[in-house]
Amino acid sequence: MKYLKMFGLAVGAVAVLMAVVEAGTASATVLCKNNKSTTTCSENYPAGTEIKSSLSTGTKAILKTEFKTVECSKSTVSGKSQNGGDATESIKGPVEALTLEECNCEAKVLKKGTLEVHWISGGNSGTVTENGAEVTVNCSTIFGTVHCIYVTEKTDLGTLSGGSPSKLSTKATIPRLTTNGLCSATASWEATYEVTSPKPLYVAEVNDVTFKPDPLEFTEVKVGKVLKIINTSGETIKNLGVGIDKEEFEMAEVCNNVTLTKGQSCEESIQCLKKGATGHFAVASFEPIIVLDSVLLEC
Numbered sequence: 001m002k003y004l005k006m007f008g009l010a011v012g013a014v015a016v017l018m019a020v021v022e023a024g025t026a027s028a029t030v031l032c033k034n035n036k037s038t039t040t041c042s043e044n045y046p047a048g049t050e051i052k053s054s055l056s057t058g059t060k061a062i063l064k065t066e067f068k069t070v071e072c073s074k075s076t077v078s079g080k081s082q083n084g085g086d087a088t089e090s091i092k093g094p095v096e097a098l099t100l101e102e103c104n105c106e107a108k109v110l111k112k113g114t115l116e117v118h119w120i121s122g123g124n125s126g127t128v129t130e131n132g133a134e135v136t137v138n139c140s141t142i143f144g145t146v147h148c149i150y151v152t153e154k155t156d157l158g159t160l161s162g163g164s165p166s167k168l169s170t171k172a173t174i175p176r177l178t179t180n181g182l183c184s185a186t187a188s189w190e191a192t193y194e195v196t197s198p199k200p201l202y203v204a205e206v207n208d209v210t211f212k213p214d215p216l217e218f219t220e221v222k223v224g225k226v227l228k229i230i231n232t233s234g235e236t237i238k239n240l241g242v243g244i245d246k247e248e249f250e251m252a253e254v255c256n257n258v259t260l261t262k263g264q265s266c267e268e269s270i271q272c273l274k275k276g277a278t279g280h281f282a283v284a285s286f287e288p289i290i291v292l293d294s295v296l297l298e299c
Contacts, residue, residue: 029090029119032202052078053193061191065184068139074101091117105139124162126203148183150174164200168193218272218299231260246279272299
């Protein structure tokens with residue numbers, strides 16, 4: 001039972017934390033400090049991480065419409081992640097700054113909206129979607145000044161490519177709100193942003209292990225029950241460390257140092273030794289590095 005405590009000291013600094021609340025396959029997105037492999041993150045950026053970006057050197061932000069092509073030589077996008085990503089959700093957060101400067105039309109940001117990053121299978125990049133941003137442009141044309149407002153509606157902006165620096169390449173179709181009749185029904189938005197902070201930045205999948213049953217409840221003491229540990233991630237998980245954080249439970253430890261490929265499982269027997277005890281059964285692994293604390297034990 002002390003195995004987990006010793007193991008936990010070794011992996012306690014690892015920032016890849018997740019909670020699986022029900023049996024079944026689940027995977028989501030984390031932003032990583034490393035690209036150890038295309039699907040493994042051993043150190044992720046936590047909630048509250050500020051992400052700053054600006055147009056790549058020598059490029060412009062371009063909004064193409066039927067009546068005018070709006071070009072801006074300066075643009076920035078920044079915000080803080082509101083979560084760290086886990087097995088049930090992707091990275092989300094409000095845009096705190098969105099600027100458009102040195103444009104050939106008057107361009108103003110009315111609403112900044114929110115962003116979400118979804119990991120792209122097989123690599124260290126992610127799809128970026130935006131919702132609720134509104135941009136207004138006033139352009140001089142042969143028909144006079146044309147005023148248009150374009151708004152993102154869960155719009156697929158483009159790809160956030162992992163690297164040092166990471167880059168956001170946008171190529172999106174954005175619908176308009178009802179304004180001038182000369183405004184296009186949609187506009188094409190193209191730009192390439194370089195992430196200036198944090199560096200490096202990679203997008204990865206959360207590895208997943210599930211348990212059955214979950215939670216594990218005992219009706220009386222000294223009665224053994226079996227917990228099945230299932231590797232539902234896309235990778236082989238090596239050198240499992242398993243344990244319970246309370247001395248009131250006894251574990252057979254048959255799953256320690258076990259290797260599980262995708263879909264494989266290991267059965268661990270647990271016995272409750274003290275009535276009224278509660279604790280957590282946890283699993284950890286060094287390859288890939290994961291730390292899980294998912295199953296509530298009650299006796």
